[in-house]
Each structure stands twice: as structure tokens, then as C-alpha cells.
Amino acid sequence: MNEERVFSLRNPWFRTSVGGVIAFAIISILIGFVWLPSANRDFSGHGLWATICSAAGAPSSWYDAGSNLAGTAPSEVVVLPPHRERVDASSIGRGATLATQNCSMCHGVLGTVQVTAPALAGQYADAIYKELRDYQTGERVSAVMQPIIRNRSEQDLHDLAAYYASLQRAAPAESGASGEGLDANAVKLAMQGDPMRNIAPCAACHGQLDRKGAAPWLGGQSSIYLAAQMQRFATGERRNDINEQMRNIARHLTPDEIDGLAKYYAAQP
Numbered sequence: 001m002n003e004e005r006v007f008s009l010r011n012p013w014f015r016t017s018v019g020g021v022i023a024f025a026i027i028s029i030l031i032g033f034v035w036l037p038s039a040n041r042d043f044s045g046h047g048l049w050a051t052i053c054s055a056a057g058a059p060s061s062w063y064d065a066g067s068n069l070a071g072t073a074p075s076e077v078v079v080l081p082p083h084r085e086r087v088d089a090s091s092i093g094r095g096a097t098l099a100t101q102n103c104s105m106c107h108g109v110l111g112t113v114q115v116t117a118p119a120l121a122g123q124y125a126d127a128i129y130k131e132l133r134d135y136q137t138g139e140r141v142s143a144v145m146q147p148i149i150r151n152r153s154e155q156d157l158h159d160l161a162a163y164y165a166s167l168q169r170a171a172p173a174e175s176g177a178s179g180e181g182l183d184a185n186a187v188k189l190a191m192q193g194d195p196m197r198n199i200a201p202c203a204a205c206h207g208q209l210d211r212k213g214a215a216p217w218l219g220g221q222s223s224i225y226l227a228a229q230m231q232r233f234a235t236g237e238r239r240n241d242i243n244e245q246m247r248n249i250a251r252h253l254t255p256d257e258i259d260g261l262a263k264y265y266a267a268q269p
């Protein structure tokens, strides 16, 4: 058989194989660029080049860490949970004095729930310390907290954290509306997460089941504060969570879920 006849459209084998390859390519393009992006949010919103790279398993840019990491670098202060028994009484005492003079008008006299600011009573000391550090360095932005904490010494931050951690947790900020049961979806997200959407159980980091990093206790905080923080993580406005632990979760939550979770935690002790 001569070569010209093999690569000729008159050869039915050639026609079939070329046609097959073209049809296969069209189907793959439709699946990869139309069907998958419409079925799963993770595929969309990053642009064509990023989609191709992620399909090939290669970073879309070797130098730029991506839009999520733009702006100030995330906090790299690694805070280890202190041994409670080593917190000395004089540190708590100094913290109490500082708190009464500088913090109580907003965070409450005994640290109990206020509408104006998150509750601090009974919060983990490492979580308070980390947030204060982040306000000081500007990793966490707040027009209110940053000037208050700017000139505080390292020892002040430890003392304030020790003081608030030594207080009793306040009663739940809000009780669920009467007659209304717990939001089943919020309970499921909190205790089991949603593996299909890469959402780990909140309770695995926030202290109900286990604790990771300097994750704060959420129970008893006002639902308005909790929802606002989740929204800020979702948009990337708050970016002081190490390794984007919270941003990766908040981004996958729908507004309804954020609302449900905020109400669920506000009603917890």
C-alpha cells in the first residue's frame, strides 16, 4: 500500500480515526471547560490559564503566590498553648489592672458579653495573645483595636491574655428563638464538617472536640460578630489565620450557612 493512500480522506480508516480524535477533543473541551466549571465552583473564577495549570497539576505562577496571599504577609507567629498551671497570679493581677483601665468599657467589666466588642472572659490565653499580637503588627486590621494595643509591651499582652483566660466564661450570648430547634445543618457542619466541600468540622479546631493552632473558643460570642468575622475571612479582608486555615473554610460556606453557624455558636455556652 502506498503512503499517499493511507493519509488521504478517501481512506475510510483515516477518516474514521481523524474524525474520532476531533470528536474526542471536542467532548473533552466541553467537559473540562464547560461542564466541570459549571458543576463545581472550585474550577471557576480563576481564569483559563489557571484552570489548565490546575488540570495539569502545575502552579499557574511560580513567583506570585496568588491573589489570596496579596497584601500583608499572613501572621507567622506560632503560638503554642501555654501550660495553664504555669500562669502566675501576679501576671493575672497585672492583667486585671490593665484591663479595668483600658479594655472593660468595651469588652465588659468582667469580660462578659457586650454588643460592642467580642467577649473575652474564659477565652484561651494563646488565642487572645495571638489576636493582640496581630493587631499590633497590623496582620489583623481594626480601626478600634490597633491604636489601643499599638504601644503595649510584650508582657502587657501576656498579662491581659492571662487575666481574661482566668475569668469564667459568660452565659451564652443568645438563646435560640423559642420553639425553634437547633439548625440541623449548622450542627452537622460544626461537628462533622462537609468532606465533599473540604470543610473540616469546626469543633475539630475550635475546642469542642479538639484544638488546632490558636483557634479561639466561639461559644457565647454574639452572632453578629461571628458572622462578620466569617464573612471577612471569606472575602480575604481578614487574613491573619496561619496557612489560611479559616479562609479556606469560610470561602466554601454559603451566606445561609454562615448565618446558621453564627447563631448556633452564639447560643452555645
Ligand code: HEC
Binding pocket: 098, 099, 102, 103, 104, 105, 106, 107, 116, 117, 118, 120, 127, 128, 129, 131, 132, 141, 142, 144, 145, 148, 149, 160, 216
Ligand atoms: C473602644 C472599644 C474597645 C476597647 C477599649 C478595647 N477593645 Fe478589644 N475589640 C473591640 C472591637 C470592636 C473588637 C473587634 C474588632 C474586629 O472586628 O477585629 C475587639 C477585638 C478584640 C480582640 C479579638 C477577640 C477575638 O475573639 O478575636 C481582643 C483579644 C481584644 N479586643 C482585646 C482587647 C484588650 C486586651 C483591650 C484593652 C487593652 C481592648 N480589647 C480594648 C473594641 C474594643
Ligand code: HEC
Binding pocket: 118, 130, 131, 189, 190, 199, 200, 201, 202, 203, 204, 205, 206, 212, 213, 214, 215, 216, 218, 226, 227, 229, 230, 240, 241, 242, 245, 246, 249, 261
Ligand atoms: C483547621 C482548623 C479550623 C477549622 C476546621 C475551623 N476553624 Fe475557625 N478558626 C481557626 C483558627 C486557627 C482561627 C483563628 C485565626 C486567627 O486569628 O489566627 C479561627 C477563627 C475563627 C473565627 C473568628 C473568631 C474570633 O473570635 O475572631 C470564627 C468566627 C470561626 N473561626 C468560625 C469557624 C466555623 C463556624 C467553623 C466551621 C464551619 C470553623 N471556624 C472551622 C481554625 C479553624
